[in-house]
Amino acid sequence: EAQVTQNPRYLITVTGKKLTVTCSQNMNHEYMSWYRQDPGLGLRQIYYSMNVEVTDKGDVPEGYKVSRKEKRNFPLILESPSPNQTSLYFCASKDRVTGLVDEQYFGPGTRLTVT
Amino acid sequence: AQSVTQLDSQVPVFEEAPVELRCNYSSSVSVYLFWYVQYPNQGLQLLLKYLSGSTLVKGINGFEAEFNKSQTSFHLRKPSVHISDTAEYFCAVIPDYGGSQGNLIFGKGTKLSVKP
Numbered sequence: 001e002a003q004v005t006q007n008p009r010y011l012i013t014v015t016g017k018k019l020t021v022t023c024s025q026n027m028n029h030e031y032m033s034w035y036r037q038d039p040g041l042g043l044r045q046i047y048y049s050m051n052v053e054v055t056d057k058g059d060v061p062e063g064y065k066v067s068r069k070e071k072r073n074f075p076l077i078l079e080s081p082s083p084n085q086t087s088l089y090f091c092a093s094k095d096r097v098t099g100l101v102d103e104q105y106f107g108p109g110t111r112l113t114v115t
Numbered sequence: 116a117q118s119v120t121q122l123d124s125q126v127p128v129f130e131e132a133p134v135e136l137r138c139n140y141s142s143s144v145s146v147y148l149f150w151y152v153q154y155p156n157q158g159l160q161l162l163l164k165y166l167s168g169s170t171l172v173k174g175i176n177g178f179e180a181e182f183n184k185s186q187t188s189f190h191l192r193k194p195s196v197h198i199s200d201t202a203e204y205f206c207a208v209i210p211d212y213g214g215s216q217g218n219l220i221f222g223k224g225t226k227l228s229v230k231p
Contacts, residue, residue: 004158031217040124042205042223043159050216058218090158100209100217101147101166106158 002027004107006091012113013081021076021110023091031094032074033058033104034066036087043090049074081114088112117142117210119222127228130198136191136225138206146208148189149219150180153203162204165189176200201229 004025013019025032033048035058045058049068063085065077074093078085091107122137140146150162163174170182180191189206206222209215 033218035221040223042121043219043221045218048216048218056216092159094217100211100215101164102217103161103164104159104219106160108158109156 002105004091004093004105006089006107006110008110009108010111012115014115015082016080019078019081019112021078021089021091021112023074023076023107024072025074025091025093025105026072027093027095027105028071029093029095029105030071031102031104032068033092034064034074034076035090035092036060036085037090037109038087046076046089081112083114086112086114117144117146117208117220119206119208119220121204121206121222121225123225124223125226125228127230128196129230131195133194134192134196134200134227136204136206136227138189138191138222140187140189140206140208142187142208142210145211147211148180148182149207149209150174150178150189150191151205151207151221153205153224155202159205162191196227196229198229198231200227202227 007022034046035043044060047066049055089110092104094102094104118141120139148165151159152162153159165182173179207219
């Protein structure tokens with residue numbers, strides 16, 4: 001089954017404790033992206049990747065890092081989480097970087113709480 | 116820069132009634148338009164998209180949307196809603212210009228609540 005998986009689905013942590021949210025897709029997609037969803041703000045892009053070893057900032061990259069060492073994986077790293085990073089996070093992927101309008105497939109989301 | 120405005124944050128409606136969820140966009144370049152749906156505790160899935168051609172596009176689950184270039188709108192409609200349509204709906208655009216990376220720009224979402 002074609003899918004984007006994220007782990008963990010739920011995470012409660014404390015300020016300053018480094019964490020990684022993993023994202024993996026089995027569709028051989030070149031493009032991957034991370035979003036955060038906050039009430040009343042919709043989805044905002046954090047980082048995206050056009051291919052292996054190619055990443056770029058989205059609209060709200062501060063406090064986050066990403067890496068793309070393999071095509072299928074795109075982990076999101078919070079080196080020193082703060083309470084304002086409490087949010088619902090989504091990973092997404094799509095095929096054909098040159099195809100602007102290819103459908104993005106979303107993971108199920110990771111709900112992060114930073115206390 | 117591009118922006119997407121969803122005019123209603125919440126829309127309550129009774130089952131079997133028609134519904135319209137409004138979306139306007141602002142852009143100095145052409146855009147491609149999308150509606151995504153997020154059911155409770157799930158990720159987003161594509162409902163429909165407008166790329167070119169006929170301005171009326173049909174999507175899954177009986178939804179349709181009409182692109183109006185002069186009003187820069189892309190409103191979503193369904194003639195008769197079901198309880199199962201209760202979800203949050205997001206309008207989004209991808210700008211079409213030479214350097215575009217194909218990133219989606221989302222509106223803030225509209226929560227549709229269908230009551231029996």
